[in-house]
Amino acid sequence: QKEDIEVTLLPAGHCPGSVMFLFEGESGTVLYTGDFRLAKGEAARMELLHSGTRVKDIQSVYLDTTFCDPKFYHIPSREECLNGILELVRSWTSLSRYHVVWLNCKAAYGYEYLFINLSEELGIKVHVNKLDMFRNMPEILYHVTTDRHTQIHACRHPRDDDCFRGNRLPCGVTCQNGTPLHIISIKPSTMWFGERIK
Numbered sequence: 357q358k359e360d361i362e363v364t365l366l367p368a369g370h371c372p373g374s375v376m377f378l379f380e381g382e383s384g385t386v387l388y389t390g391d392f393r394l395a396k397g398e399a400a401r402m403e404l405l406h407s408g409t410r411v412k413d414i415q416s417v418y419l420d421t422t423f424c425d426p427k428f429y430h431i432p433s434r435e436e437c438l439n440g441i442l443e444l445v446r447s448w449t450s451l452s453r454y455h456v457v458w459l460n461c462k463a464a465y466g467y468e469y470l471f472i473n474l475s476e477e478l479g480i481k482v483h484v485n486k487l488d489m490f491r492n493m494p495e496i497l498y499h500v501t502t503d504r505h506t507q508i509h510a511c512r513h514p515r516d517d518d519c520f521r522g523n524r525l526p527c528g529v530t531c532q533n534g535t536p537l538h539i540i541s542i543k544p545s546t547m548w549f550g551e552r553i554k
Contacts, residue, residue, distance in 0.1 A: 364404050368392035371466035384415035449507045459510040460543040468496050475499035483509040504529050
C-alpha cells in the first residue's frame with residue numbers, strides 16, 4: 357500500500373545541521389528526534405511544528421537520546437554551562453598569558469557555540485588542528501585559529517589524556533618564549549551529570 361507523506365526537517369539544536377524529522381501522512385504524525393538539545397520554550401517558536409495557533413497532533417514520538425534515564429534528573433541549560441565555563445576560563449587566562457585552557461572535546465564537532473561565545477566574550481581565538489571542517493560555517497571561522505600561541509585550545513590528539521598528563525597540550529606546545537605553560541583542562545560533556553548522585 358502506498359501513501360504520500362510530508363517530511364519536515366526541524367532544527368535539533370544538537371550540532372550544526374542536526375535535524376529532527378516530522379512525518380505527516382493519512383495514518384498520523386510521527387516525530388523522530390535523533391540527538392537533540394532544545395531549551396525550554398524553543399519548540400513553541402518552531403512554526404513548522406504548529407498548525408494555526410496550536411502544536412500539531414503527534415501520535416508517536418521516537419525519542420533517540422542518551423539521557424532518557426532517571427539518573428539524569430537535572431541537566432543545566434546550555435546558557436548555565438556556558439556561563440560556568442566562561443567564568444572559569446576568564447579567571448584562569450587573566451592570571452598571565454602563560455595560563456592556558458584546553459577544552460577536552462571528545463567529538464570533532466558540536467562545540468561551535470562554545471568556541472564562538474568564548475572568543476566573543478574574551479577576545480581570544482580557539483586553537484583547532486584544522487579549519488577544513490569549518491569552511492562551510494563562516495560564522496565560526498573568525499573565532500578559531502591554527503595558531504598554537506593562543507590561550508584557549510581545542511586541539512585534538514589520538515591520546516589526548518596522555519598528552520595532558522605530561523603538562524603539554526595535544527598540539528605539543530609546552531611553553532612560550534621559554535616560559536612553561538600552566539594548563540587546565542575543561543571537559544564539556546553532559547555525561548558528567550549521569551555520574552553524580554542527587
